[in-house]
Amino acid sequence: MFLLNARITAMREVARGMAVISMAAPEIAAIVRAGQFVNLGWAGVFLRRPFSVYRADGERIEVVLKAVGRGTSQLLAMGPGDVISCLGPLGHGFDLEAGSRTAVLISGGLGVAPMPLAAKEASALGMRVTWVHGARSIEELCSESAGDEVIWATDDGSRGIAGTAISAAPDGDVVLACGPNRMLAAVADRWPEALVAVETYMGCGTGVCLGCAVPLTRGGYDRACKEGPVYRAADIDWAALPSHLSYAVTV
Amino acid sequence: MTVDMSVAVAGMKLRSPVLAASGAFGYGTEVPLLDRRALGGMVSKGIFLRPRTGSSPPRIVETPSGMLNAIGLQGPGVDALIRDYAPQWASWDFPVLVNINGESVSEYGDLVARLDGVPGVAGFEINISCPNVEQGGLYFGNDPRAAAAVTEAVRKRTTLPVWVKLTPMVTDIGVIARAVEGAGADALCAVNTFVGMSIDLNTYKPRLSFRTGGLSGPAIRPLAIHLAHQAARAVRIPVIGIGGVTNAEDALEFLVAGCSAVQVGTATFVNPRAIAEIHDGISAHLELRHLNSLAELPRYLPRD
Numbered sequence: 001m002f003l004l005n006a007r008i009t010a011m012r013e014v015a016r017g018m019a020v021i022s023m024a025a026p027e028i029a030a031i032v033r034a035g036q037f038v039n040l041g042w043a044g045v046f047l048r049r050p051f052s053v054y055r056a057d058g059e060r061i062e063v064v065l066k067a068v069g070r071g072t073s074q075l076l077a078m079g080p081g082d083v084i085s086c087l088g089p090l091g092h093g094f095d096l097e098a099g100s101r102t103a104v105l106i107s108g109g110l111g112v113a114p115m116p117l118a119a120k121e122a123s124a125l126g127m128r129v130t131w132v133h134g135a136r137s138i139e140e141l142c143s144e145s146a147g148d149e150v151i152w153a154t155d156d157g158s159r160g161i162a163g164t165a166i167s168a169a170p171d172g173d174v175v176l177a178c179g180p181n182r183m184l185a186a187v188a189d190r191w192p193e194a195l196v197a198v199e200t201y202m203g204c205g206t207g208v209c210l211g212c213a214v215p216l217t218r219g220g221y222d223r224a225c226k227e228g229p230v231y232r233a234a235d236i237d238w239a240a241l242p243s244h245l246s247y248a249v250t251v
Numbered sequence: 252m253t254v255d256m257s258v259a260v261a262g263m264k265l266r267s268p269v270l271a272a273s274g275a276f277g278y279g280t281e282v283p284l285l286d287r288r289a290l291g292g293m294v295s296k297g298i299f300l301r302p303r304t305g306s307s308p309p310r311i312v313e314t315p316s317g318m319l320n321a322i323g324l325q326g327p328g329v330d331a332l333i334r335d336y337a338p339q340w341a342s343w344d345f346p347v348l349v350n351i352n353g354e355s356v357s358e359y360g361d362l363v364a365r366l367d368g369v370p371g372v373a374g375f376e377i378n379i380s381c382p383n384v385e386q387g388g389l390y391f392g393n394d395p396r397a398a399a400a401v402t403e404a405v406r407k408r409t410t411l412p413v414w415v416k417l418t419p420m421v422t423d424i425g426v427i428a429r430a431v432e433g434a435g436a437d438a439l440c441a442v443n444t445f446v447g448m449s450i451d452l453n454t455y456k457p458r459l460s461f462r463t464g465g466l467s468g469p470a471i472r473p474l475a476i477h478l479a480h481q482a483a484r485a486v487r488i489p490v491i492g493i494g495g496v497t498n499a500e501d502a503l504e505f506l507v508a509g510c511s512a513v514q515v516g517t518a519t520f521v522n523p524r525a526i527a528e529i530h531d532g533i534s535a536h537l538e539l540r541h542l543n544s545l546a547e548l549p550r551y552l553p554r555d
Contacts, residue, residue: 001283003523041521046468047313048521087283087523203311203318204520208277210296210322211311220304221325226281242309 001206002027006086008078009060016139018066018110019076020054021084028088029056034117035093035197035230038063039205041085042078045071048087050202050225052113052178061086064113064142090205091229094118094176094195096125103127104172105147106165106187108179109135112142114197114230118176119146130172134165134179166190177233182243188233196233198241200224215240254537255544256530258291260489260511261437263346263374263412267291268545269502269530272493272516273350273376273416274322278336279343284523289530290345291512294376294440295336297350300362302328306383312449312458317468317495318517319447321383321461324352329365340371348374348414351405352381356397360404367409374411377401377436380418380443382465392418392443395430406435414491416440417482419471424478425485425555432486440491440514441479445471467517469495476508483509484555497525499532506533506545509552 006023013019028038032053038061039048049071051063067073078084094114096103103122105115112133119129129147138158152160153168161168165179166186175194177187184196203211207226214224215237222228258268266288273294276282305325312319327335332349340347349372353359359377366372379392379401391397398415405413415431417424419442428439444465449458457463475494483490489512492505497518505513518525533545542548 003284045313046316046521047318201309201311203320206283206520206523207281208275209311209320209520210274210277210305210325211320213305213308213310213322213325215307221308240307 001088001090004028004086005083008080008082008084010080014064014142014144015135018064018140018142020062020064020144021075022060022062023084023086024059025061025086026059028053028086029059029061032056032061032089032117033093034096034121035114036089036091037205037229038086038088039090039202040075041087042075044074047203048085048205050090050205052197052229053089053117054113055116064110066110087205091225092227094121094197094230096121096127096174098125100125100127100173102172102174103129104169104175105129105131106169106175106177106179107131107133108165108183109140111177111179111183112144114178115176116144116146122174123147127174130170132165132169134168180243181238181241184233185238185243188236188238192232192234194233195230196236197230198224198228198236200229254534254542255546256534258512258545260491261412265291265512266345267530268506268512268533269526270294270491270512270514271519271526272514273297273378275516275519278332279347280336280339286524286527287344289527292346292348292373294348294350294514295332296326297324297352297378297381298326298329298332298362299324299352300329300358300365302326302331307460309459310461312464314447314449314466314468315470317466317470319449319459319464319466320444321459321464323383323461324381329362333366333369337369337371346373347371348376348412350376350378350416352378352384353401356400356404359401360408363405364408367411372411375405375409375413376440377405377413377415378443380416382418382420382444382446382463383461389418389420389446392427393421395426398427399430399434402431402434402436412437414438414440416443418443419445419474419478424482428482428485432488436488438489438491438511439482439486440493441482442475442494445474467495469497471495472501476504479505479510480508480552483552496529497522499529499536502529502533503536503548506548507551509550
């Protein structure tokens with residue numbers, strides 16, 4: 001785990017109000033795995049904010065975000081040269097094992113966040129990667145993709161299949177999903193063995209505060225920031241997990 | 252020049268006046284980027300006799316300059332603490348105090364009796380001030396007789412240091428402080444979180460599933476300094492200041508206001524290096540003022 005002052009190197013818009021921020025964080029870029037996150041802090045917010053690592057190369061990591069509140073608006077207003085405090089990599093990502101032939105990645109809206117890294121790792125293990133890439137409309141659909149095949153899906157049919165990403169998804173040897181918790185609950189119904197990355201409020205991001213409790217089907221809670229944020233879909237008690245986070249309500 | 256940063260709290264020698272507050276470091280085994288030389292000691296996450304699952308989520312919400320939490324004292328229970336954590340503490344070069352919780356006076360006493368003499372357990376912080384449990388917690392902290400009864404029950408079961416963590420949710424903290432001192436406490440920790448509430452305007456319901464939570468962070472600091480000062484004026488035993496300490500200046504304010512040491516909690520979530528930075532900042536301040544030791548720091552503590 002590293003605590004760095006990461007300089008923003010680039011920003012690009014990938015959907016309406018959705019941007020990718022690149023920052024120089026070589027120590028984190030070198031070791032981050034798909035599904036892991038960084039906890040970012042900047043002047044103007046008190047607690048850090050967790051972001052899945054979207055892409056990583058030798059020197060830089062990227063995160064994707066949307067303005068959903070005051071803090072994320074401040075972050076989007078920054079630009080190249082500005083510095084963000086970056087703690088990571090954190091959490092337990094997607095455990096992919098060699099031997100599977102096909103990987104299906106399902107994302108809803110901002111759930112694209114861990115997918116480029118996941119596609120890269122799955123490809124490196126010899127899997128054929130299909131990314132089912134969904135959002136409410138074309139305006140909200142992240143324009144970037146990865147993998148061998150991309151299936152676009154929008155609720156209003158403005159791009160690709162009209163309907164949810166889940167209804168558009170084929171079966172695969174492994175299924176990975178990220179999106180609103182209620183979408184992930186539907187993933188759990190169809191693919192109990194899917195690996196899903198959940199979103200919770202977080203305090204420390206490092207396992208000590210117990211703020212990011214995830215209710216488990218076996219009873220009790222564990223920590224999205226430590227044992228998660230990636231879980232076997234059937235292990236989560238979806239009825240007890242808040243179906244949305246208030247700051248993520250964008251309507 | 253090396254400044255002597257050590258401090259003795261009721262006979263317990265600490266190498267630094269900066270301690271990790273309960274709930275901020277878990278059981279100390281998973282702390283990121285810990286710089287041990289700066290740490291005077293650690294108070295464990297609160298423990299009950301039995302395991303507790305804690306509150307349902309959401310458990311935390313950010314507020315202006317702070318956060319509300321309602322974790323609900325999730326924990327493995329005392330048997331697991333003795334088995335899994337205390338043996339590790341025994342090899343550490345700073346003392347670990349266990350934050351003690353109970354639903355009844357006798358439960359506090361029984362819990363301390365279980366832990367007394369366990370290698371690795373240096374002392375106890377008696378939590379009579381947790382706002383996030385249905386039974387006990389705050390109830391014991393805002394009644395001087397109940398606070399004294401808990402302290403006495405614990406005092407009878409151990410010769411290790413007994414610190415009592417006070418709630419700010421009282422009319423006169425001096426009354427509680429004196430009651431606890433009279434019942435045999437070695438030191439006071441002031442203060443625990445303030446009870447707060449935040450409403451989600453999408454659902455028209457509280458943001459926390461427990462409805463209310465404990466407010467911590469810089470938002471409470473001036474309130475906490477005042478309460479720690481009031482407690483320190485009221486008693487002769489040491490007071491450890493807690494509440495929104497994020498940097499050395501904050502810590503120095505508590506120390507000047509009459510505290511022997513400080514605990515840092517929420518700040519470590521934001522800045523994993525907070526404790527080291529606070530320690531080094533206090534040392535630099537003393538050096539700048541040509542003070543050879545923390546003991547030489549002027550205090551503002553008129554006695555009641």
